[in-house]
Amino acid sequence: MKASRLFRQPLLHFLLLGALLHLAQAWVPPPTEPIRVSAADIERLRQDWRRDTGRAPDAAQLQASYRRWLEDEALLREALRLGLDQRDPVAQRRLLMNLRFAYPESKLDDAALLREAEALEMRQSDLVARRRLIQAMEQRLLAEAAPSEGELRDYVAAHPERYGAPERYSFEQVFLDARRPPGEAQRQLAALRAGAAPGGDAFLLGAQFRALTQEEIARQLGRPLAAAVAAAAPGEWTGPVASxxxxxxxxxxxxEAGAAPDFAAVRRQAAYALLAERQARQLAEARARLLQRYRIDAESGIEPVAS
Incomplete structure (x- = not known):
């Protein structure tokens, strides 16, 4: 049978259509129940804020609280969709404890009790189990946002003072009290450059500083002075620099020249540090993306959540 005639066969059309539908079901996320919001939900958020802070929230604070609650709802639903409640021992123990307390005479085993908890929607209503599942979903989102190898290498290279052996500086300084007459610092600088002996005012930290990193200098004398030391030409008097x-x-x-970081040796340390710096922003972005998958069905009169 020729190819042109083959592609005109109804049976082949039917099979191709079935295959396409199967692929569509595999790639398109299943429809989700909307997150329904009532006036009672908003009032509860307002009362929760008042209980926690001792005052009523303003409009912006209530809106932020509302958005976080919506994101938590999306996280909880996603955790249940992925079956995290079936794998999290803390959430399961909490639900079993509640049911055994409520039904002390029950002869049901753990599996049956967990099915009962599901039927009663305890996973959504119990605050401890709910919070645990939300946290588990947040950890999953953060794991998906782990830094790449290239990002880690860039981060280590950008922080040689933390992960390598940084440059060290030895220098001397002449201190001048801020109450000195205007122009005194420039006169002292000219005299030093002409070969005069260092003078100046007494300084608590002394005149000589040995083998300090730029960060150590900054902690003692301020960042402008640390930057001036790092930029100075050896053997030349420079300034004045304020501290x-x-x-x-x-x-x-x-x-003293520094040494480049050994990436393999500091990789794990850098990964923890970079993730800690980025996780608040990344988690906020991931929560927002997840909420976008859900339709918000709010009662009339409730303002839409800010994007």
Whole structure:
């Protein structure tokens, strides 16, 4: 049979259509029940805010509380859809404890009690089980947003002072009290450059600083002074540079080269640090994306949640 005649066969059309429908069911997410919002839900959020803070929420605070509640609802539904409640021992123990307390004479086994909890919608109503499942879903979202190998390498390279051996600086300084007359710092600087002996005012931390990193200098004397030391040419007096204490004239004596980070050795440490820095933003974005999968069915008069 020729190909042109084959593609005109009704049976083949039927089989191709069935295959396409099967693929569509595999790729398109199943329809979801809308998240229904009543005036009683909004009032409960208002009362929860008042209980927690001692005052009534303003419009923006109530809107933020409403949005977080909607996101939590979406997270809970997604956790149940994925069967996380069937795999989380903490949530299961909580539900079993509640049912055995409510029905102390029951002879049902754990599996039957968990089915009863599902029928009673305890997974949604019990605050502890609900919070546990929401947290489990949040952890799943964060796991999906783990940094890539390239992002980790960029992060380590951007923080050599944390993961490598940073440059170290030895320098001396002449301190001038801020109450000195205007122009005194420039006169002192000219004298030092002409070979005069260092003078200046007494300084609690002394005049000599040995083998400090830029971060260590910043902690002691401020970031502007640390940056000036790092940029200075060895052996030359420079300044004045202001600090919280007054004015400083600086001379870099030695710069010790740092060592590049060993990525393999610091990879795990960097992954934890980067995830900790990004997880609040990433989790907020992931929660928002998940909520977009659900339709919000709010009673008349309830303002739509801000996007």
């Amino acid at each position: 919280p204490y007054g004015l400083h004239l600086l001379r870099l004596q030695a710069r």
